[in-house]
Amino acid sequence: MNGVTIDPPAPEAAPQPQPTPPARRHLWTALVIGWALLLVVLAVWSARNDPPSLRDQTTAASAKATIDEVVGQVTAQAPAGATIQDKGYAEKGCSLSAARDGVSLVRTLIVSGPVGGESAMIEALAAALPDAVTRPADGPKEGFYYDAGNYVAARGKVSGEGLVTVDLSSGCRVP
Numbered sequence: 001m002n003g004v005t006i007d008p009p010a011p012e013a014a015p016q017p018q019p020t021p022p023a024r025r026h027l028w029t030a031l032v033i034g035w036a037l038l039l040v041v042l043a044v045w046s047a048r049n050d051p052p053s054l055r056d057q058t059t060a061a062s063a064k065a066t067i068d069e070v071v072g073q074v075t076a077q078a079p080a081g082a083t084i085q086d087k088g089y090a091e092k093g094c095s096l097s098a099a100r101d102g103v104s105l106v107r108t109l110i111v112s113g114p115v116g117g118e119s120a121m122i123e124a125l126a127a128a129l130p131d132a133v134t135r136p137a138d139g140p141k142e143g144f145y146y147d148a149g150n151y152v153a154a155r156g157k158v159s160g161e162g163l164v165t166v167d168l169s170s171g172c173r174v175p
């Protein structure tokens with residue numbers, strides 16, 4: 001060899017991590033805090049303004065208000081000459097879950113009129129309730145169903161000669 005030596009290349013220094021500028025760190029902190037605050041505000045707004053999505057989230061008092069409203073509609077639409085007997089509320093204990101007890105409400109109205117006019121009474125009472133469904137669809141009516149909202153159901157049926165019974169039920173709720 002001619003005496004020429006080749007030196008190995010010098011090791012390159014690893015690039016040093018650059019510290020994050022303080023302004024960028026504060027921006028991320030502000031974004032995280034802003035996001036958390038937005039979630040809290042939306043949760044509080046939702047809890048106060050959204051309607052219940054389950055019957056268990058409503059109270060017996062709210063069910064009574066809905067039932068009373070439907071009773072007013074039904075009694076206002078009762079055919080001429082019909083009499084209405086209000087049996088009032090019947091409360092029954094029920095179980096919302098394994099750990100919570102609730103109460104179920106039923107209010108019964110008995111509408112009496114002329115014998116043979118039961119079908120006409122069903123039609124008149126159902127007409128007082130928007131979107132009430134009568135049964136059968138064709139021919140003389142034997143009953144109706146109405147969803148009153150707030151998880152309250154109204155069911156009317158011919159219960160005897162000249163008699164129509166209307167039951168308004170709430171299902172199991174928080175007392």
